[in-house]
Every structure is written in C-alpha cells, then in structure tokens.
Amino acid sequence: MHPRGRFVFVCAIMLLAPWTFAHAEGQPDQQYCSLLPALEADGNRANASIAWQVGLGPRLPGSNASSALLDGFEENHSAWSFSRDTHTYAGGTLTNLVAVYPPNTDLATTEALGLGAHYDTREFADFEANATNASRPVPGANDGGSGVGAVGELMRIIPSMDLDHAVVVVLFDAEDQGTYTDKESWAEGSRRWADNLTEQEVSHLKAFILLDMIGDASLDLANISSNNQTLNNAIAPLAQALGLIEGREACSGVQMRDIYQPGTTLDIMDDHVRLNDVGVPAIDIIDHRYGPNATGFANSYWHTLEDTPDKVNAEALETVMHLVELGLRSGAWMDAVEVEVTSTPDDTSDKDPEPILTEPRTFAGPLGLLVLGWISVLGLAACSMLSILALRKLRPASAAKTWSWDEA
Numbered sequence: 001m002h003p004r005g006r007f008v009f010v011c012a013i014m015l016l017a018p019w020t021f022a023h024a025e026g027q028p029d030q031q032y033c034s035l036l037p038a039l040e041a042d043g044n045r046a047n048a049s050i051a052w053q054v055g056l057g058p059r060l061p062g063s064n065a066s067s068a069l070l071d072g073f074e075e076n077h078s079a080w081s082f083s084r085d086t087h088t089y090a091g092g093t094l095t096n097l098v099a100v101y102p103p104n105t106d107l108a109t110t111e112a113l114g115l116g117a118h119y120d121t122r123e124f125a126d127f128e129a130n131a132t133n134a135s136r137p138v139p140g141a142n143d144g145g146s147g148v149g150a151v152g153e154l155m156r157i158i159p160s161m162d163l164d165h166a167v168v169v170v171l172f173d174a175e176d177q178g179t180y181t182d183k184e185s186w187a188e189g190s191r192r193w194a195d196n197l198t199e200q201e202v203s204h205l206k207a208f209i210l211l212d213m214i215g216d217a218s219l220d221l222a223n224i225s226s227n228n229q230t231l232n233n234a235i236a237p238l239a240q241a242l243g244l245i246e247g248r249e250a251c252s253g254v255q256m257r258d259i260y261q262p263g264t265t266l267d268i269m270d271d272h273v274r275l276n277d278v279g280v281p282a283i284d285i286i287d288h289r290y291g292p293n294a295t296g297f298a299n300s301y302w303h304t305l306e307d308t309p310d311k312v313n314a315e316a317l318e319t320v321m322h323l324v325e326l327g328l329r330s331g332a333w334m335d336a337v338e339v340e341v342t343s344t345p346d347d348t349s350d351k352d353p354e355p356i357l358t359e360p361r362t363f364a365g366p367l368g369l370l371v372l373g374w375i376s377v378l379g380l381a382a383c384s385m386l387s388i389l390a391l392r393k394l395r396p397a398s399a400a401k402t403w404s405w406d407e408a
C-alpha cells in the first residue's frame with residue numbers, strides 16, 4: 001500500500017472503530033423498534049380475566065371451577081378451534097385444553113408456535129405459617145391466573161397478526177399439585193400432553209413459550225436455566241428494544257427499567273421442562289420473586305392465601321405480553337430455532353445452565369458516549385502527530401520548501 005494510503009487507513013480505523021463497536025453492541029434492533037407501535041396486547045383485559053378466574057374458586061384438577069374456566073375460555077375465543085386432552089390423575093381426571101389457529105390446523109403437518117400456561121391452582125397454601133391457613137387452597141391470581149389471562153389476551157389478537165405459521169395454545173392442568181421434595185411430581189398435565197405428541201407433531205412444533213406468574217407489580221424476570229438456551233437467547237434483544245434491561249439502550253432512548261435480568265440465573269421446574277424433554281424447544285417466562293419483599297420463592301405471596309387479584313397488575317401483564325407479541329410479530333421466536341436446526345441438528349434442550357454473563361458490555365449511555373468522545377479526541381491527536389511525521393518522512397531530501405499532498 002502507498003504510504004499515504006496506509007496513513008489514511010490507520011487514521012480511519014482509529015477514529016471509526018470505537019463508534020462502530022458502540023453501534024453494533026449498544027443499539028436496539030431497529031426491526032423490533034419499528035414494530036413497537038403495532039403492539040396491542042391489553043393489560044387491563046388480561047387483568048380482568050384474572051378477577052374472573054379467581055371468582056370461580058380454586059381450580060383444582062377435576063373441579064367444577066376448572067370446568068367453568070375451560071368452558072368460559074372457549075366461549076371467549078370463537079376464532080380458534082378447541083379440543084380437550086384428558087388423563088386419569090390421583091383417582092380423578094385432569095384435562096388439558098388445546099386450541100389451534102387457524103382453526104382445525106393439523107399439527108402433524110403444519111409448522112406451529114406453542115403458547116401455554118397452567119390453569120390449575122394449588123390445593124394447599126403450604127407456605128402459610130399458620131397450619132389452618134396452610135390447609136386451605138391458593139386463590140391463584142398470579143400462580144395460574146396471570147398466565148391464563150395473558151395467553152387469552154394474546155389469543156384475541158393473534159388472528160389479526162397474519163402470521164406465516166400456526167399457533168397452538170395449551171392450558172395445562174395439574175402443574176401445581178406436586179410435593180417439594182419430588183421434582184417429578186410437578187407439571188403432570190404438560191407431561192402427559194408432551195408424551196402423547198407424535199414424532200411429526202414434535203418436528204412441526206418449532207418453539208413453545210410458557211407464561212407463569214407474570215402479574216407481580218414489581219416484575220423480575222430472571223434467566224431460566226432450564227429453558228432451551230437457543231430460544232432463550234431471543235429474549236434479551238426483544239427485552240432491550242422494549243426497555244426492560246437496565247444499562248442497555250431501548251428504542252425509546254436511554255430510559256430503562258430493570259425487569260429482565262440476563263445475569264440472574266435460576267433453575268425452575270415448570271411445564272416447559274416437559275416440552276424440552278420430548279424435543280420441543282421451550283422457554284418459561286416467570287417471575288420467581290412474587291411480592292415487594294420476596295427473595296426468590298421465600299418471603300413471597302407464592303403458595304399462600306395472599307395470591308389474590310390485588311397483588312397483580314395490568315402494567316406487568318402488558319409488559320410480558322408485549323415481549324411475547326413482539327417476538328411473534330417479528331418472527332424472533334421462530335427464527336431463533338430455525339438457526340438452531342441448521343447449525344446443531346441434535347441439540348435439544350435444557351443443557352448447561354451457564355452462558356449467562358457472555359452478554360457483551362455496552363457502551364451506550366451518557367458515560368459511554370463521554371468515553372467514546374475522548375477516545376476519538378485522542379485518535380485525532382495521534383493522527384495529527386502521524387501526519388506531521390509522515391510529511392517530514394515523505395519530503396524528498398532536496399525538495400523545495402513548499403509542497404502539497406499531491407506530491408507526497
């Protein structure tokens with residue numbers, strides 16, 4: 001390379017590199033930003049569903065309240081077609097409700113995305129300190145009600161989204177009746193539904209999003225290690241665009257809330273594990289700290305009589321629904337697993353729960369811009385020095401005192 005060309009090239013790299021880096025790592029995805037005005041999932045509608053569900057009474061497997069919930073849910077979503085998947089359970093019957101859009105979609109031959117929530121509520125509020133209270137059923141506003149309310153609201157708007165794939169919704173029974181010392185005793189409805197999927201259905205069900213406990217007014221969404229990690233990777237860019245990650249620039253600028261916490265890892269047993277077990281990439285979006293003083297599942301309203309509609313909030317529900325809706329409208333959920341299929345065909349699910357802090361540092365924000373500004377000033381100064389040296393070196397020993405770039 002000609003000496004002058006090399007000099008210009010080095011200067012350009014020095015000046016542009018930090019800004020290029022900032023742009024690549026700090027900015028929200030512009031495709032997602034362009035879709036934000038289209039988001040329409042309504043937190044108040046989901047919240048109203050929770051009040052209705054709790055009003056039915058505890059939704060124990062096989063109960064009248066459970067039947068009433070499923071009947072009402074079907075009536076409210078006439079654009080979808082429904083089927084009921086029943087199994088014997090603890091001497092009675094458990095029922096999963098399955099809905100598809102477009103109606104009568106054959107899941108064995110049509111690509112679909114799954115959306116789900118458990119609708120049963122726990123029979124005993126065994127995190128109550130008082131023994132009498134601990135023997136009573138959980139009202140299940142957040143634990144049961146919030147996921148169903150959100151899924152129902154998303155079902156209302158999905159027909160107008162004009163998606164290029166089908167959607168299957170499953171309301172799972174008997175998620176929440178397990179014993180704490182036996183991990184396998186939870187998520188019984190989803191276990192049965194997943195185990196009965198045919199090979200063709202598994203191969204066409206590209207991704208599954210589970211919503212559980214998403215109505216807490218102080219929303220904390222951790223990074224769930226039992227999630228399929230490839231599908232899980234799609235969450236952070238969507239959350240960033242919506243302004244849910246502290247320290248990362250949102251579409252609306254630098255205003256951010258600390259809601260999705262990629263650096264906080266948590267292993268959760270929930271219905272998504274059953275899907276991952278049979279080879280359907282599945283993630284759980286869940287708030288494990290329910291209530292203002294909760295530390296994990298301790299000191300929270302979880303599995304207590306306090307899990308009532310006044311503890312959930314339309315804004316929280318809407319935040320999570322918009323995250324899911326943005327992934328639907330942009331194709332992010334489906335695209336995430338398509339990449340997975342072509343790169344590592346045999347990789348399925350809940351493997352190493354580790355790659356959490358691999359997120360690149362961002363230089364966005366006022367401090368980052370200040371640093372970048374100084375780097376550029378120093379780069380400019382260095383370039384000036386280099387140019388002086390270059391001019392001295394390139395000047396022919398016997399040349400006249402005046403010369404220009406054209407001569408160099």
Ligand SMILES: [Zn+2]
Pocket residue numbers: 122143176303
């Ligand atoms: Zn529960």
